[in-house]
């Protein structure tokens with residue numbers, strides 16, 4: 147599997163992957179999603195903006211061989227902290243997805259590690275992401291050096 151930067155022609159597969167990830171997250175107890183056509187429109191606009199933002203990374207995992215279809219994606223960007231806090235460049239991992247038939251073969255780890263290396267090169271002092279309790283992706287995050295740092299608390303009315 148090779149990793150390559152996404153280009154505009156990849157927009158359909160990127161939207162597909164991010165949408166599949168959001169559906170997986172909803173199944174792990176995340177917020178329910180808006181209807182499919184609205185998601186598609188919103189995700190397309192988001193990916194369009196990411197593709198022209200130099201602080202944003204969209205990497206695809208592609209099996210070797212010309213013309214083969216991507217099987218996973220990582221999306222990350224360089225962000226800052228609130229201006230009340232001492233300035234820090236933080237790599238935020240927004241999305242990580244590998245197609246179900248290709249999981250547990252190291253693709254997710256390769257994508258994540260490539261994103262971390264990209265952030266480090268850009269001077270990030272730390273990396274951050276959100277993971278739902280119960281998502282097995284947490285195993286991968288712990289295995290790549292992430293630790294739980296704060297607990298987001300909610301209550302229903």
Ligand SMILES: CC(C)(COP(=O)(O)OP(=O)(O)OC[C@H]1O[C@@H](n2cnc3c(N)ncnc32)[C@H](O)[C@@H]1OP(=O)(O)O)[C@@H](O)C(=O)NCCC(=O)NCCS
Pocket residue numbers: 166167170171242243244245248249250251252253254255256276277278281282283285286287289
């Ligand atoms: C999370 C995800 C990207 C992992 O991709 P992957 O290619 O299967 O990950 P890897 O094969 O690189 O896994 C590396 C290590 O992470 C851990 N890991 C990954 N998936 C795991 C699982 N389901 N259960 C337990 N450990 C897991 C293991 O330690 C694994 O190493 P091992 O297979 O040698 O034991 C993939 O499962 C996925 O797309 N899930 C749905 C979308 C999602 O939840 N994304 C994250 C949102 S926060």
